[in-house]
Structure formats: C-alpha cells, structure tokens
Amino acid sequence: MALLNTIDPSGRPGAGPSRRSPRRARRAGRRARRQWLIGYAFVAPAVLLFLVMGLYTIGYSVTLSFAKWNGFTPNWEWVGLDNYRDLLYRDPTLAPELRSAARHTAIAMLAVPVGTVAVALPLAVLLNTVRRLRGLLRSVYFLPYVTTGIAVYYAWRYVLEPDGSINLLLRSVGLGSLARPEGWLADPDTALATLIVIIIWGSVPVAMLLYLAGLQAIDPHLLEAAQLDGAGGVRVVRHITWPLLVPITAAITLLGIRDTMQGFQIFLLMTNGGPGGHTDVLGLQAYQLAFFQNLSPTLGVASALGWLIFLAALLLTVVNARLLRSSQ
Amino acid sequence: MNATRAATGRRPSVGRLVAYAGLALYAAVSLYPFAWMVSGALKDRDEILRGGHLVPRRPTWDTLAETWSRLHFFDYLLNSLRVTGLTVLGVLVVYSLASYAFAVLDFPGRRFLFWFFVALLFVPGITVLLPLVILENRLGILGTHLGLVLPFVNGTAPLTVLLLTNAFRTIPRELHDAARVDGAGEVRIFWRVYLPLSRPALITIAVLTAVPTWNEYVLTRVSLNDESRYTLPLALEMLASGNVPRYNEIMAGSLILVVPVIVLFLVAQRYFVNGLAGAVKD
Numbered sequence: 027m028a029l030l031n032t033i034d035p036s037g038r039p040g041a042g043p044s045r046r047s048p049r050r051a052r053r054a055g056r057r058a059r060r061q062w063l064i065g066y067a068f069v070a071p072a073v074l075l076f077l078v079m080g081l082y083t084i085g086y087s088v089t090l091s092f093a094k095w096n097g098f099t100p101n102w103e104w105v106g107l108d109n110y111r112d113l114l115y116r117d118p119t120l121a122p123e124l125r126s127a128a129r130h131t132a133i134a135m136l137a138v139p140v141g142t143v144a145v146a147l148p149l150a151v152l153l154n155t156v157r158r159l160r161g162l163l164r165s166v167y168f169l170p171y172v173t174t175g176i177a178v179y180y181a182w183r184y185v186l187e188p189d190g191s192i193n194l195l196l197r198s199v200g201l202g203s204l205a206r207p208e209g210w211l212a213d214p215d216t217a218l219a220t221l222i223v224i225i226i227w228g229s230v231p232v233a234m235l236l237y238l239a240g241l242q243a244i245d246p247h248l249l250e251a252a253q254l255d256g257a258g259g260v261r262v263v264r265h266i267t268w269p270l271l272v273p274i275t276a277a278i279t280l281l282g283i284r285d286t287m288q289g290f291q292i293f294l295l296m297t298n299g300g301p302g303g304h305t306d307v308l309g310l311q312a313y314q315l316a317f318f319q320n321l322s323p324t325l326g327v328a329s330a331l332g333w334l335i336f337l338a339a340l341l342l343t344v345v346n347a348r349l350l351r352s353s354q
Numbered sequence: 355m356n357a358t359r360a361a362t363g364r365r366p367s368v369g370r371l372v373a374y375a376g377l378a379l380y381a382a383v384s385l386y387p388f389a390w391m392v393s394g395a396l397k398d399r400d401e402i403l404r405g406g407h408l409v410p411r412r413p414t415w416d417t418l419a420e421t422w423s424r425l426h427f428f429d430y431l432l433n434s435l436r437v438t439g440l441t442v443l444g445v446l447v448v449y450s451l452a453s454y455a456f457a458v459l460d461f462p463g464r465r466f467l468f469w470f471f472v473a474l475l476f477v478p479g480i481t482v483l484l485p486l487v488i489l490e491n492r493l494g495i496l497g498t499h500l501g502l503v504l505p506f507v508n509g510t511a512p513l514t515v516l517l518l519t520n521a522f523r524t525i526p527r528e529l530h531d532a533a534r535v536d537g538a539g540e541v542r543i544f545w546r547v548y549l550p551l552s553r554p555a556l557i558t559i560a561v562l563t564a565v566p567t568w569n570e571y572v573l574t575r576v577s578l579n580d581e582s583r584y585t586l587p588l589a590l591e592m593l594a595s596g597n598v599p600r601y602n603e604i605m606a607g608s609l610i611l612v613v614p615v616i617v618l619f620l621v622a623q624r625y626f627v628n629g630l631a632g633a634v635k636d
Contacts, residue, residue, distance in 0.1 A: 058460070061459060061460055061461065062460070062461040062462065063461075064459060064461075064540050065455045065459035065460065065461030065464065066455075066461060068451045068452060068454055068455035068459060068540070068544075069451070069452045069455045069456070069467060071447070071448045071451060071452070072448050072449060072451070072452035072471070072511065072515075073452075073467070075448060075504070075507060075508050076471075076474075076508060076511065078504070079486070079489075079504050079505050079508040080474065080482075080508050080511075082485065082489050083482040083485040083486045083489055084477065084482060084485075086485035086488070086489070087481050087482050087484070087485045090484075090485070145380075148376075149376075149377070149380055152373045152376050152377050153377060155369075155370070155373050156370065156373055156374065156377065159377075163377055163381060164627070165619075165620070165623060166381045166384055166385060167380065167381065167384050168619065168623075169384055169385065169388060169616065169619075170384055171565070172565055172612075172615050172616055172618075172619045173388065173612040173615065173616065174569065175566075175568070175569025175570075175571065175587065175611075176569060176571050176587040176590055176591065176608075176611070177391070177569070177587075177590060177607075177608035177609075177611040177612045178387055178388070178391075178608070178612065180590065180594060180604050180605070180608050181387035181388065181390055181391040181394075181605065181608055182387050184387075184390055184391075184394055184601050184604070184605060185386070185387055185390050187601075191390055191408070227383070227384075231384075235627065284475070284476070287478070288478040288479060288480065290480065291571055291572055294571075294572070295571065309478065309480050312478075312480045312481070313480055313483070313572070316480070316483065316484045317484070317576055325484060328484065329481065329484070329485075332478055332480055332481025332482075333481060335478050335480070335481065336476060336477055336478055336481055339476050339478065340476050343476070
C-alpha cells in the first residue's frame, strides 16, 4: 500500500562501497562518487523548485506567525508567541470564533472518514460480487471525483435551493416535513451536515476504488481453504477480508482527515461560513484573516493559525496511525 | 465463471438482485447533481425560474451556445488547458527524475530528501498561500500563468514522489543491472526501461494532477487579476456572481468546465484504475 507503507528507499542490497583491496576500494569510491553526482542531478530540478517555491514560503510563514503585520507597513512588529496565545485563549473575539470553527472542523473530520468508509466499503463489496456492468458502474461511481470542484458545487447549490430538486423530491414522496423552505445551505440546522454529505460524496470514489482493488487482491484460494475448514461468512470477513483491508482503511482515514483539516474550498464556495458562522472551519478562518482584513494587522495571526492546523493534522495523523497499527 | 453459470441457465439469486439494486441506487446518487447540471443547461430562462422537472419541457441549446460565445468561454478553456497541461508536464518531468533517483540511485542524503518531500504532505496550502503571493509579487510572476504552474507543480511533490518512487521500485533491479552491463547510462535506463514500464503509474499521476489543477480555485482567485488570463473556475464564478443567479447559464458554464475532465478520465481510465489499484497491491 503505497500511501501508507513505509517505503524505505535505502533498503536496497549492493549499494554500499565494497571492502576489498585499497586500490579497488579507491576505484570503487570514485565510481560511488560519480553515482552520487548522477543521483543529485536527477533530484536537482525537484530540489531547486522546492528551494524557490517551497522553502521561502514555509520559512516566511513560520517567521510571520511571530509578528504582527497588515501587509502594507514596511516593518513587522515582533510579538513572539502572542498570535498563538490570542488564537488559543486570549483574544475575546478571535478565540471563541476559533473554537467554534475548530468544533465544525472536528465534526467534519470525524464524519467524513466514517461516512466515506461506511459507503465505500459496502459499495466495493457489492461491486466485487457482480460481474456484469462492473466496468460501467465503476466509471459512474468515479464521476464525482473527476468533477468535484467549483462546477459541481454550483450544481449542488442548484439542487439544494429552496425550490431545488431535493426539496421537491422530499415533497413528492410525502416527506415534505423534512424539506427545508430556506434551502439546505441557508438553514443553520442542516448547512454543516449538508456540506459533510457532499464532501463524502466526493471522497467515496477513490475509497471505493482502493477497496475494490484490495478485495480483488485477496487470493481466492485463501477464501476457499477457509470455507473448506468450515469458516462461515462472518468469520471469513473477520479473519481474512477485514485484516487485509485495514491498511486501506487507514489510508482512506488519513487522507480524509488531512483533506478535511486543510481543505476549505467547498466551505468558501458554498456557504462562506454561513449561515451565521454555522459552517465556519479553520481553513476558511485562516483564509479570511490573511486576505480579507484590509488594513488590520492580522497576517501574523493568519500564519499562526495555519501552523496550528499543521500541528493538529500531524498529531491526528500520528495518533490515527498508532491506533490502527495496534488494532491490526 | 459467472458467464458459464449464466449460460447454463442459472437464475439470478435474490442476493444478486439486492446487490444490483444497491449498486443502481448509488449510481443514481453519483449522477444526481450531474444530471441536474445537464438538465439546467438545457433549459431556457423562463423554465429555469419555474424549476421542477429533470427533463426540460423545451430543451434548447441556446443557453450553452450563448454561454460559450457571449461569455468567451472558449478563451477561458484555452487558459485552463494551458495551465493544466504545463502543470502535468512539469510534474511528470521533475518528479519522475527525482523518484528515479530515490528508487534506483544511491547517494548520501537520499533518505532524508525522500522523507522531506513526503512530509510536505502535511503543510496546509492555506499556511503558505500568503507568502506565496508575496514571493510571486517580488519575482514578478504574480498574476501570470507561470505563477500558477510553479506552485501547482511544487504542491504535488509529496504524493507524486511517494507513488512514483514506489512504482519504480517494483521494477526488477535485474533489468537495471542488465542494461548497465550492456553499457547504458542512467539517463538511458531511466528513459528506455523505467519510464515505459511505469506507464500506468505515470498516467495515474497525470490524472491525479490534472483533475485538481483543472478545478483549482483558491490560489487562482487570489493571484489572477487580469480577466483575459482567467481559467474556467474563475469564469464560472464571474458568471455566478450576478445579483440573481441564472442557474441555466451557471449550469451551462459548469458543464463546459466538467466535460473535458470527464473525457480525460474516460480516455485514461484503464491505465488510471490499474495504476491506483497497483498502488494498493504492493
């Protein structure tokens, strides 16, 4: 599982210099150094691009998180850890906003991977049991991934409108009481849940495909042998299928956590945090602090928030990886 | 196996019917907003206001044609193609070279560099967005297509390096050594042995890069000012920003935006699916 397994690029036999006679060793040393140069030449474009586009921006962002700046004055005002303190507890307007955004992010971060696995795994199992139409269905299921982005968000907005098709559908099947007269995204009770459903809808395709590949990689003889030994369906799933799918589940969960933590495009485009801050998330807050505060000196706070998100994502990933490894 | 069973006249079991019903249901869920996108794009102004049916009463191409020509969607399509094409090309060149070095070559610092690139997966885009804009402003590339392509290429580094390094490592080392004995240099081995054998992985990377780049909105939004350089997502946003949203035009614009990626996916799908599946099997 490439997304998860620790690929160790150095674990290759025959790489080190051989230890024989001094002269041979010297010649081998020269050859090794030539090898090094070739290696560096191959990685040079990637490293160069990172030095230009990545290092500067990361360094700048870290430094800026310890300063106050509005983007226009020539000098930064150094404030040390103040930005972090303001965000976490000290600032009477920022801290509560951050806490509610963090809560929404946490809800989404939990619901998206759970929902994705809950839909994608049964779907993959079903798809794996049928032969006919499998290719066609797989393509159809994959459409949401390919189209996700601004276009499909507008399509969702269109169907979620007050007079949109979701409300009409509910009314036509006699569930009119569930319809949302202001539209699903303008109703504080449903806005966040609706967005989560759309994110799950967009992340099921890749998860489903990964599960399907995992299921097809299971050796049929193994299953047959288990059945001959008298293992029932439940036991086969518990002891053979599921353990093999754990790494895939871990990868899906990790990607889900990362994307929900860091992504905010759907929130920006569909609700922009509304109604009344009910769909405000951390990424969106950082974006607004960085780009929409005009002359107030919030750029440092925005950077600090970005790094808090980074730390949280890293921490959650490590915890998640540990939990899944120990449950295996 | 199933084909022979079907041929011998075995009736579909209840379980199979339930399976197909479930699969069909989710197919409908997958297609739902997309179906309304097509439906909306085929409605005229009166009908879109009345809302309602999935099948337009008086389907018309006028909305699509008007969105395409009056709103200059062709120009935006070209801009999008340019940005996406250059990004994909850049990603494939830069990171196939680097991944080859990580997978096959030996040099000090290889491990560190590899993990460094992978660790970048955790740096949120929003954290570096502002410095990026400031940097590009200083370099004089803010608002140009190059100013989008460079950070896009850089941004795919973690996942691309991870997937391509893995793909190259699955190629038997003996092939490399045999080519070596035949007198081929590393560049030649890379070009003639490793790249052709990794075609599914490369196509997977191309699709995984092209789709988000095509749809990218945030960096494009904050960096582009000149309307003539807008990509399709910005054109669509411009179209949708009127006081009263005209959903038929918005759906027509959305359709123009999604059709190229759907075509790309259908063309690349065989390789793409195998490439992703290959990433799991190892």
